[in-house]
Amino acid sequence: PNKKKLIIYTPRIYKNNFDKLFGNDIYYFFPFQQKMNLIIYLFARLISIFKRKKFIIIYFQILCFFVKPKVILTTFDNYDFFYQLKDYLKNNIKILAIQNNWYGGKYSIKHFDKDKKYYKCDKIFIFGKCYESFYKSRITITDKIEIIGSFRANLFDRAFDNNIDQRSLNYVSQFRPLSSYNKEDTYPTELQKKIVKFLDNYCIKNNLILNIFFKYNDNKLMTKKKILFKNGRKFL
Numbered sequence: 001p002n003k004k005k006l007i008i009y010t011p012r013i014y015k016n017n018f019d020k021l022f023g024n025d026i027y028y029f030f031p032f033q034q035k036m037n038l039i040i041y042l043f044a045r046l047i048s049i050f051k052r053k054k055f056i057i058i059y060f061q062i063l064c065f066f067v068k069p070k071v072i073l074t075t076f077d078n079y080d081f082f083y084q085l086k087d088y089l090k091n092n093i094k095i096l097a098i099q100n101n102w103y104g105g106k107y108s109i110k111h112f113d114k115d116k117k118y119y120k121c122d123k124i125f126i127f128g129k130c131y132e133s134f135y136k137s138r139i140t141i142t143d144k145i146e147i148i149g150s151f152r153a154n155l156f157d158r159a160f161d162n163n164i165d166q167r168s169l170n171y172v173s174q175f176r177p178l179s180s181y182n183k184e185d186t187y188p189t190e191l192q193k194k195i196v197k198f199l200d201n202y203c204i205k206n207n208l209i210l211n212i213f214f215k216y217n218d219n220k221l222m223t224k225k226k227i228l229f230k231n232g233r234k235f236l
Helices: 012-022 038-051 055-067 080-088 129-136 187-205 226-235
Strands: 006-009 026-029 071-074 094-098 120-126 140-147 168-172 209-213
Touching: 006 012, 006 055, 012 026, 026 055, 038 055, 055 080, 080 094, 080 120, 120 129, 129 140, 168 187, 187 209
Parallel strands: 006 026, 006 071, 071 094, 094 120, 120 140, 168 209
Antiparallel strands: none
16 A cells, blocks of 8 residues: 555445545555455454454554555544554554444443443544543543534535425434334434424424434435335335
């Protein structure tokens, strides 16, 4: 790999957004495609076997030896290994994370059940102040937390029609099948019912049209199975 100032560990769909922000001085690591540099992969696999250390951390160590980045950034803020890189990498490389997950249930936070002294990050960019205590209680942050809202929403490049229908109220559903949650965690399901019921009554009283947008549609990060879309319609 060539030398780059920045390594970004993220899904491929965010590449255009980061290109607009940082230009071409980026080395991308797209884990979902499982495309790794063959030479680095072989070395990392052998070293991880002999030293009995986590493969992905060894891979990042060797990758940084070649790329020599100043910063490593990820949108996988729930991958616990990423917050261990600070102790394994040399040359004072900055470790940054962008919040890309909603933490509301036991299943969501299982990655952070270890002592936070093992987790370190220079800076984390989060949705809002309400998440600040969540990260501070689980990760040692050497610099600070920045509130930026949703990274995906801020850089959404699709054009919108300015002629907004003032008679409608739009709600984006967070419905997921029950198997996505811990069996003891019924909070998301019950909350959905309360929200939709409240909005329905509100729209009736104020002569508004309620539009519900489903999470499972043609989103590239979500499954396209029609059964999930049907389940969402049935639930709501």
